Amino acid sequence: MKNSGSVEAVEGRLCECLSKTGLRPTPQRQRVYTALLETPAHPTAEEVFMRVKQDMPDISLATVYNCLDTFVQCGLVRQVVHERGATRYCANTEEHHHFYCDECHRTYDIPAASSTRRLAFEVPAGFVVRRFEIVFQGLCPKCLANRSESAEYP
Amino acid sequence: MKNSGSVEAVEGRLCECLSKTGLRPTPQRQRVYTALLETPAHPTAEEVFMRVKQDMPDISLATVYNCLDTFVQCGLVRQVVHERGATRYCANTEEHHHFYCDECHRTYDIPAASSTRRLAFEVPAGFVVRRFEIVFQGLCPKCLANRSESAEYP
DNA sequence: CTATATGCAAATAGTTTGCCTGTTA
DNA sequence: TAACAGGCAAACTATTTGCATATAG
Numbered sequence: 633m634k635n636s637g638s639v640e641a642v643e644g645r646l647c648e649c650l651s652k653t654g655l656r657p658t659p660q661r662q663r664v665y666t667a668l669l670e671t672p673a674h675p676t677a678e679e680v681f682m683r684v685k686q687d688m689p690d691i692s693l694a695t696v697y698n699c700l701d702t703f704v705q706c707g708l709v710r711q712v713v714h715e716r717g718a719t720r721y722c723a724n725t726e727e728h729h730h731f732y733c734d735e736c737h738r739t740y741d742i743p744a745a746s747s748t749r750r751l752a753f754e755v756p757a758g759f760v761v762r763r764f765e766i767v768f769q770g771l772c773p774k775c776l777a778n779r780s781e782s783a784e785y786p
Numbered sequence: 787m788k789n790s791g792s793v794e795a796v797e798g799r800l801c802e803c804l805s806k807t808g809l810r811p812t813p814q815r816q817r818v819y820t821a822l823l824e825t826p827a828h829p830t831a832e833e834v835f836m837r838v839k840q841d842m843p844d845i846s847l848a849t850v851y852n853c854l855d856t857f858v859q860c861g862l863v864r865q866v867v868h869e870r871g872a873t874r875y876c877a878n879t880e881e882h883h884h885f886y887c888d889e890c891h892r893t894y895d896i897p898a899a900s901s902t903r904r905l906a907f908e909v910p911a912g913f914v915v916r917r918f919e920i921v922f923q924g925l926c927p928k929c930l931a932n933r934s935e936s937a938e939y940p
Numbered sequence: 941c942t943a944t945a946t947g948c949a950a951a952t953a954g955t956t957t958g959c960c961t962g963t964t965a
Numbered sequence: 966t967a968a969c970a971g972g973c974a975a976a977c978t979a980t981t982t983g984c985a986t987a988t989a990g
Contacts, residue, residue, distance in 0.1 A: 745908045754899045758927030773912030
C-alpha cells in the first residue's frame with residue numbers, strides 16, 4: 633500500500649486532513665495512522681491497538697476506535713466490512729476494489745480499472761450513485777498454489 | 787423479490803434444497819424461510835424473529851439464527867454485510883448486486899447486467915474469481931425526492 | 941480557560957455455544 | 966433409537982458510552 637510517501641509526507645497528509653475539520657493531530661492519532669499504514673493488509677481495530685501499544689503502552693482500545701472513526705470521517709481511511717466479525721480498516725485512498733479470499737480470509741486491494749466507472753450507470757433510473765465497490769471472492773494466488781499441490785481445483 | 791412462486795413452489799424449493807444435504811424441512815425452517823420472503827428488504831435475524839414469533843410464539847432467536855445459517859449453507863439465502871451492525875439476509879437467488887442508501891440505510895437489489903460478467907477478468911493474474919458483488923452507494927429514489935423538496939443536492 | 945481528546949470501566953448489541961429435551965427417519 | 970433440531974440461558978466478541986482527567990489552541 634505505502635500510499636506514496638515518507639514519514640513526513642504521511643504526517644503532512646494526516647495533519648492536513650484533520651485540520652480541515654478543526655481536529656488535532658495528537659500523538660495517538662499520528663501513531664494509529666502510521667500503524668495502519670505499516671500493517672500489511674486491512675487490520676482490525678484490535679490489531680492496530682496491539683501494534684500501537686508496543687510503543688505507546690498507555691493507549692486504550694477505545695482511543696484506537698476513536699482515531700479510526702475520525703479518519704473515516706475525514707475520508708483518510710475506509711472501513712472494510714465484508715463478513716461477520718471485526719470491521720477492518722484500509723488506508724489506501726486510491727480508487728480501488730477488494731478481493732476476499734475464501735480460504736485464507738485475507739482481503740486484497742484491486743486497483744480500479746478505468747473502464748469500471750461506467751458501472752455507475754447500470755443502476756435503475758432514480759438512484760444516484762455516489763461511489764461503488766466491487767467485492768471479488770475466490771482464491772488468492774497463495775491459496776491457489778497450496779491447492780494445486782494437493783490436486784483439488786476451484 | 788417474490789422469487790417466483792406460490793406458497794407451494796416456495797416450500798418445494800426449500801424442501802429440495804434441504805434434502806440435498808439430508809436436512810429436515812421443520813416447521814420452524816419453513817416459517818423462517820417464508821418470513822424472509824415476505825419481509826420487504828433484507829431483514830436482520832432479529833426482524834425475522836419478530837415476524838415469525840407472531841404465529842410461532844415459542845420459537846427462539848437462536849433457532850432463527852440456526853435456520854438462516856442453514857439456508858446460507860445450502861445456497862438459498864445470502865448474507866448481506868455492508869456496514870457495522872446486524873447481518874442482513876437476502877433470499878433473492880438471482881444473480882444481483884446491491885445498492886445501499888447513505889440516507890435511509892436501506893439495501894436494494896440491483897439485477898446484474900450481463901455485461902458485468904467480464905469484470906471477473908479485471909483482476910490481477912493469479913487470482914481466481916468465483917463470484918463478485920458490486921456494492922453501490924448513494925441516494926435511493928425516495929431519499930432523493932425528499933431532498934429536492936428541501937433544496938440540497940447529492 | 942474552554943473545546944477537544946484521552947483512558948478506563950461498564951454497558952450494549954449481535955451472535956454463538958452448551959446442554960438438555962423433543963422429534964422424526 | 967440414532968441423528969437431527971429446537972429452546973433456553975449463559976458466554977463471548979466487537980463496539981460504544983459515560984465520565985473524570987489531561988492537553989493544547
